[in-house]
Amino acid sequence: MLASSATTASHSSGTLPTADSISAPAILVAPYTTISVKSHVPVTLELNHLNFNQWSPFFTSLCGKFGLLPHIDGMAAARPTDPAWAIADSCVRSWLLGTVGTDVLGLAAAPDQTARELWVAIKRLFEANKAPRAIFLSHKFHSMTQGDSSIDEYCQQMKATADALRDVGRTITDPELVLNLLRGLNPRFASTADIADSHPLPDFATTREKLVLKELRLANEGTVAAQTAFNATCGPACRSASPTAGGGSSAGRQGGHVAAATVAAAAAAAAVASGRRDGAAMVAAAAPSLGAGHGHPHRPPAPGSATPPGQSGRNSSSGARRRRT
Structure with missing residues (x-):
């Protein structure tokens, strides 16, 4: 009314209206229209993950922060002719569209939906059957x-x-x-x-804490048992003389065999102590190597096997000497 009177007065006086004489309508921008929805709802809702129970608390909390829960829970009637309500509803709907996967969009989204209608369609997908x-x-x-x-x-x-x-x-x-x-x-x-x-x-949380503590204790016991088995089985062989320049002593080589076999046996014992299913198989695989480590480093060739190089020459020479005598 005042703006129209000022305009009429200016025309009657022959002057153009100024910016101060006409009051422009105020534009209200709500703070929630500029937020990043992914920073508030880090979970993407997908059908193949069935993670509605993880996604919905984030989304309802976001709506509750800005007083927009009535747009999805149906506690308030829709007012599509109210510009402020239409802006808020469009904002909530864009949050829904931005936090669900394409598989959910293809089944739940439709043109001209309100935020409440889209929310109900999404929820129905995960509550069907x-x-x-x-x-x-x-x-x-x-x-x-x-x-x-x-x-x-x-x-x-x-x-x-x-x-x-x-x-x-x-x-x-x-x-x-x-x-x-x-x-x-x-x-x-x-x-x-x-x-x-x-x-x-x-309760569930306390039970989980007790079980995690027991799991750590069992893992430590398995490590100690493996170290004890290694020390007991290896013994003096692990501390045998170091190899010489000529290729190393037989005791050193035999200690190396024993040490390697004991490592395998200790690993198998740790696997059994920790409850692994293949622990018994590891023990069975380690047993032959452990026995071989304690055997003689030089075994005679089996009957019918090839004679080692150099051995045939020595045998023939000794036979010739026996014939001359």
Whole structure:
């Protein structure tokens, strides 16, 4: 009203309106429109990884920082005619499009979607066929074993499967998670029965910490056992005389054989102590070499084998001398 009066007055006086006499509409730029979404949501949502449970907390936290959760949770009605609401909704939608993989985009994105519609379509992709997926995931969860995996790898796999079950409506309680974790442990952790008998049962994080500590203790015991086996088996042979300029003494060469064989035996013992599946095979492979190391360095040739060079000449000379006598 004031701007139009000023314009009318200027025209009646024959002068052009100035910038000060006309008030321009204010342009409001929200601070969240200029952020880098990847710095707030470092996880990319992909179908082949089934990582909705890891991605969604990052995204909902981002929306909560700027008060934009109603654009995805449906707690507020859409107001497409409101410019401020339209700007905020377009911003949330661009965040969704920028943090999901192309496989998710191809199935969930559509033209003229609101952020809420896109969010619901994405969520439906990971919640479809809940009943069959719950059955398969439950079987995977209850039949999982550690094998040769480390404690950290085993715990991560167990927790990821429990999270996937939660996404399909089958919540795994913390005591159930701990007991299933203990059930599938490698036999070398058989002494962890005290954890299962604890009252109350420790939580998942505490159980993992105890198992990691035991894993470190077992690895140290394997190293000590290997070193002890090396020292006991090698003995004085490892400290034999050093080789001479003429090729080395037979004792030195024999000590080298013993040392090499003992290294193999010690490595096999360490493998058995650490629980490796191929530990027994390594012991069996090391046994012949260890026995050979303690044998005589020079063995007579087997019957029918070729005579070593130089030996035939000496045999013929001794035979000639016997014939002359």
